[in-house]
Amino acid sequence: MSSSLHIYNSLSRTKEPFEPLNPKLATVYVCGPTVYGHAHLGHAKSYVSFDVVVRWLRALGEQQSYKVRYVQNITDVGHLTDDADEGEDKIQKQAQLELTEPMEIAQFYTRSFYEDMDRLGVQRPNIAPTATGHIPEQIDLVTRLIESGHAYASGGNVYYSVDSFEGYGKLSGRTDQAALQAGGRVGQRSDKRNPSDFALWKKAEPGHLMKWNSPWGEGYPGWHLECSAMSMKYLGETIDIHGGGMENKFPHHDCEIAQSEAASGKPYVRFWMHNNMVTVDGVKMGKSLKNFVNLKELFHTFDPLVIRFFILQSHYRSPLDFSETAIRASQSGFEKLQEAWKRLLEAPEGRNQIDVTPFEEKMVAALNDDFNTPVALSVIFEFVKTLNGALDRDSLDSASKGRALALLDTYAGDVLGILKSRAALLAGESGQSAQTLDEVMQVLLELRKEARAKKDFATSDAIRDLLLQRGIEVKDTREGATWSKKKP
RNA sequence: GGUGAAGUGGCCGAGUGGCUAGGCAGAGGUCUGCAAAACCUCGUACAGCGGUUCGAAUCCGCUCUUCACCUCCA
Numbered sequence: 001m002s003s004s005l006h007i008y009n010s011l012s013r014t015k016e017p018f019e020p021l022n023p024k025l026a027t028v029y030v031c032g033p034t035v036y037g038h039a040h041l042g043h044a045k046s047y048v049s050f051d052v053v054v055r056w057l058r059a060l061g062e063q064q065s066y067k068v069r070y071v072q073n074i075t076d077v078g079h080l081t082d083d084a085d086e087g088e089d090k091i092q093k094q095a096q097l098e099l100t101e102p103m104e105i106a107q108f109y110t111r112s113f114y115e116d117m118d119r120l121g122v123q124r125p126n127i128a129p130t131a132t133g134h135i136p137e138q139i140d141l142v143t144r145l146i147e148s149g150h151a152y153a154s155g156g157n158v159y160y161s162v163d164s165f166e167g168y169g170k171l172s173g174r175t176d177q178a179a180l181q182a183g184g185r186v187g188q189r190s191d192k193r194n195p196s197d198f199a200l201w202k203k204a205e206p207g208h209l210m211k212w213n214s215p216w217g218e219g220y221p222g223w224h225l226e227c228s229a230m231s232m233k234y235l236g237e238t239i240d241i242h243g244g245g246m247e248n249k250f251p252h253h254d255c256e257i258a259q260s261e262a263a264s265g266k267p268y269v270r271f272w273m274h275n276n277m278v279t280v281d282g283v284k285m286g287k288s289l290k291n292f293v294n295l296k297e298l299f300h301t302f303d304p305l306v307i308r309f310f311i312l313q314s315h316y317r318s319p320l321d322f323s324e325t326a327i328r329a330s331q332s333g334f335e336k337l338q339e340a341w342k343r344l345l346e347a348p349e350g351r352n353q354i355d356v357t358p359f360e361e362k363m364v365a366a367l368n369d370d371f372n373t374p375v376a377l378s379v380i381f382e383f384v385k386t387l388n389g390a391l392d393r394d395s396l397d398s399a400s401k402g403r404a405l406a407l408l409d410t411y412a413g414d415v416l417g418i419l420k421s422r423a424a425l426l427a428g429e430s431g432q433s434a435q436t437l438d439e440v441m442q443v444l445l446e447l448r449k450e451a452r453a454k455k456d457f458a459t460s461d462a463i464r465d466l467l468l469q470r471g472i473e474v475k476d477t478r479e480g481a482t483w484s485k486k487k488p
Numbered sequence: 489g490g491u492g493a494a495g496u497g498g499c500c501g502a503g504u505g506g507c508u509a510g511g512c513a514g515a516g517g518u519c520u521g522c523a524a525a526a527c528c529u530c531g532u533a534c535a536g537c538g539g540u541u542c543g544a545a546u547c548c549g550c551u552c553u554u555c556a557c558c559u560c561c562a
Contacts, residue, residue, distance in 0.1 A: 461523085
């Protein structure tokens with residue numbers, strides 16, 4: 001396994017050693033959501049995966065003295081419901097359904113998105129630019145492309161001329177435009193020179209709500225444009241990592257490459273990362289299929305961190321199949337980890353020693369190997385087994401306990417983000433009420449202890465059973481009784 | 489039709505030329521007033537057919553099957 005970070009680059013289709021172009025700053029751009037609906041499990045997989053990427057880069061950056069700047073856009077310009085040329089503006093359509101302004105829709109679902117991501121423990125990007133906030137930058141980019149002969153205006157629209165850019169389609173492998181068109185799905189439009197040309201600027205049809213003035217008349221930007229404009233603005237003309245969903249390889253990312261490289265004359269992205277899709281009971285989850293798993297609904301049944309854990313149990317480049325049984329299994333595993341963490345936090349001083357080094361080495365190797373979170377998790381569980389074994393015998397001496405705490409805190413906590421806080425472990429509530437509840441519970445456990453000392457098991461079992469009915473589980477351990485809230 | 493990915497034990501899911509993935513579920517055991525937890529032991533899995541090799545689930549070829557993208561989608 002590699003001792004330094006290697007990332008699978010979708011462009012070269014190999015794992016390559018990673019170091020930032022600028023030794024002081026690693027630049028990461030990830031395609032953000034189009035905000036016209038609540039986030040679903042696919043968003044969760046994507047943003048949790050890239051969250052771990054960024055967290056691990058930050059950890060490495062601390063050692064190697066570079067900063068990470070993470071940009072994730074919010075697409076709040078509608079774009080279109082069917083293809084790049086026809087159909088309705090998605091946000092406008094939703095606005096009409098909800099009898100409101102397009103911008104109100106965008107703002108509402110932006111907030112909803114961050115609420116869900118926060119609950120999943122996804123750290124906010126450093127910069128979250130919106131497409132509507134960067135219209136001048138996008139117009140400027142279009143202008144540059146026209147001036148350099150890569151784009152042409154036609155009837156109020158501006159199109160990118162695919163023929164003007166050698167290697168168009170190199171990311172997705174779709175370089176043969178004639179073959180593509182023979183496939184018959186590329187829309188034909190009279191004002192395009194080549195059917196594969198794509199829109200940089202769209203003329204606003206009558207009744208279109210989101211529109212801006214431009215040198216080509218009233219209109220709105222094409223749907224690939226914002227990522228190029230905003231990533232170049234905030235991260236420079238060549239960025240280290242660009243991430244997104246696999247379904248965006250073509251056409252979105254190929255178009256981004258064509259636009260950006262034609263404008264700057266420099267490589268646009270050094271490492272392309274693409275995460276794989278979520279299926280539900282073996283079937284693709286998609287907007288058109290209406291089978292997507294809404295996160296807010298899922299959170300009613302499962303702890304958001306269980307979802308996160310479930311996602312990280314598979315590799316980001318593998319498809320993830322969601323099913324009730326699969327996530328239940330993850331929930332049990334997740335709880336086992338939290339139990340061990342809680343037990344370690346509360347462990348009294350003992351005599352056993354534990355060496356965390358081999359675990360840490362394996363963990364680093366796994367994360368360095370293209371962010372292999374499933375292997376990292378397996379190392380955590382190996383460690384948990386070792387830890388529990390030591391705790392079963394005679395706890396840990398204080399140095400070992402410190403190292404064990406640091407290991408879990410760093411890798412399961414800071415990097416993977418799947419460790420509950422102490423307060424959350426106790427009650428899943430705010431710190432103050434958790435503390436109060438804990439104090440009350442200590443009284444009950446003391447009474448129960450007295451009953452057990454008198455061999456009054458009827459009373460002790462009654463206390464335990466009655467608490468369990470209220471979702472509180474009591475366990476007797478060699479160090480005394482502990483309690484925790486149980487999911488229904 | 490074109491471009492890719494993949495088929496692993498009951499389920500999920502890593503790995504990859506010889507050395508334990510891991511989680512869940514299941515069986516037996518230790519501990520315990522009981523329960524729970526934890527720990528120990530138990531599965532001899534890699535779609536099929538050929539080939540390369542001392543040795544292949546891992547490399548090559550063929551076959552079958554599944555999935556994604558080519559249309560908005562993370």
